[in-house]
Amino acid sequence: MVEEKTRLPELRERIRRIERPTAAGHGVLPFGIAAIDRALPGGGLARGALHEILGMGGDEEDGAVAAAFAAGILGRLTTQESSAGDGTVLWCLPRPDLYGPGLAAHGLDPSRLVLVRAPRDAEILWAMEEGLRAPGIAAVVGEVGTLPAVASRRLQLAAERSGIAAFLLRRWRDGGQAARERNLPNAAVTRWRIAALPSQPPSIPSPAPTLTLPRLRGREWEGVGWGAGVGRARWRVELLRCRGGEPACWEVEKADATGHVSLPSALADRPAASVPAERFRRAS
């Protein structure tokens, strides 16, 4: 029995080498949460690969939550003590709306970034590919709307060859583009969708008084009230597609200043017997 257990990783490595003979394993970046790391092959986010991050609802246009998720990952990547930890992060975007202090709050030091502004998606993809081929880059992020499958394949190959992690944040300008592009397949190794969830009310109520009004007859205003202050922000992290893994979904608290997401305390405190995260099959 023990022999078979040790043979399994060895067999996996042999299969991987047969499938992709040129790609060297570049290592993984674990999330630090057992539930998420179990679902990813290798126990973490693969370096040297292309990862796609989508938003949901209004976030498809702003890309705030997706950017925060990426910032958390990049923050952990750049604070690692390895050769990849010393490089610059190339962030390619169409509009200059990324805010430094906001990135710092998620663990990514804004002085490690180089921003590249390009109005067209084709130019952003070109800039990402150039970044993946250059020495001294730790990671490459690009915000694109249209993604031709050929371009995604080229990015994946370039990432594999150089061992640099590449992230694609999908941002769409309008519903039509979103509907067209959302379900197109591409060559990304993992596909994530992050949605913002209502936050948990803080344990200590904020000093602001709560105010509610009764429903006004005939109007659409309901019990108007803004309750206690905004608590710890929460995300729903869905792994829609993963090469070598299964889709899954987790509810986490947003990345803190070190870049780590964490399970909400109510769920994390459950006894070990029950499964803290819901897993279900989802057609990707």
Next chain:
Amino acid sequence: MPLADALSFFPGLATCPAEPAEEAAALRSLAEWCCRYSPWTAPDGTDGVRIEITGSAHLWGGETALAADLAARLDRRQIAGRIAIADTLGAAWATARFAEGKSPIILPPGEIRAALAPLPVEALRLAPATTQGLRRVGLKRIGDLAAMPRDALASRFGEMVARRLDQAQGDLPEPLSPLGEAPTRRVRLSFAEPIADPADLLRATERLVEDLVPRLAQEGSGARRLDLGFHRVDGRVERIRLGTARPSRDPRHLTALFKERLDTIDPGLGIEDVILAAFAVEPLAAEQIGLTGHPVGNGANGIAPLLDRLGNRLGLDAVSRLEPRESHIPERASVHVPISVAPAKAGAQRQPALVLGSLDPSPDGRPLRAVPGIRGDDEIRPPRPIRLFEPPEPVEAFWLLPDDPPFRFAWRRRRHRVTRADGPERIAEEWWRPEGSGAADAIRDYYRVEDEEGRRFWLFRAGLHGGDQPPRWFVHGVFS
């Protein structure tokens, strides 16, 4: 003489309307073409070109050969002209227009006064009224003028006469301001047969870059701006302008940057000269390279070629860094600094911009790296969004009491109902700035609101209630 009179004298006179703008443009392009002889070239009035050939005559085999080459090329382009070479600008001007003799005329050095003496006073570039005055008193030749005492001339005819005389004779300097910027270094490649093949153009570019790099290396400097000019046989000059983020003298890198833009060059009927000029040369110390040929140690130097490639294709302002600034106004707290502005010293340690819990510095003085699992103190500093809109986008907001956050707002055609809110955080204009102080919108009350879906926004109210204008609401950013 008016045109009607001229036509009455000579009925078959060919006339065409004058087009001063086109003529000026044509003269300018001719002057640009003459840059092949020397970068110190400028159009002269409306019908001439002046070229400073002090340092470049020897490259053409002497002044006579240069003048002959210029005459032959002008002839080929069917431009009628007279060429004169002299010690001073004034003398050359006078000789070209008024001296008798076959063009090109080369005045031997040191014999200006004798050559200028027989020329008429119009050759001194004076106003017509002045020359008429001079002729009326009998001064018809420059030689006569030179003999007169200077103060008498100045008092009678003004400063200009004496000045022009001195300039022409070489007693006063007269600098020439060139058409473009004067380059620091320039290398040229001329072809006996005009070339048009893109492969040949690329080879010419490589040769020139290899020619330029040792000169830069000798003085320990690198070029920040380069200009590659292709002179076509029909006189037009096609240029490729290049800028680099850091001074560079790596031939492969520079050739690759030029090669990307080489297909924008239209060779027309052929290119006869290629000139590479380096401007903005900055000191660049020698670098240690590793066995693979790449510089040892990545750091800011490692990605400089990448930044150059990105900057030259997308514009040097498109590549930038985020730098923090001391300001409590959110949009001024973090600025985009283009990469072409000098970056921080390569040896400076990177200080993380965030405070991670309570830390004692490690023994060697550097801040500790983040320890996984420790929650950061995002409660201590006011929270800031990850996306900031510049300018802030106006929203329509409904609120109950003056100090309340809105309970409902409409943004980008979507309605949001607020379930939770934090605030207000008051941010007022910086009082030490003269502009914008005292404006009603100067005071902003920021609220962090969460709507029923869970999205979190950063709203602010600009202006206070009770003023003559109602306050306006804006969305400044989106939290995650």
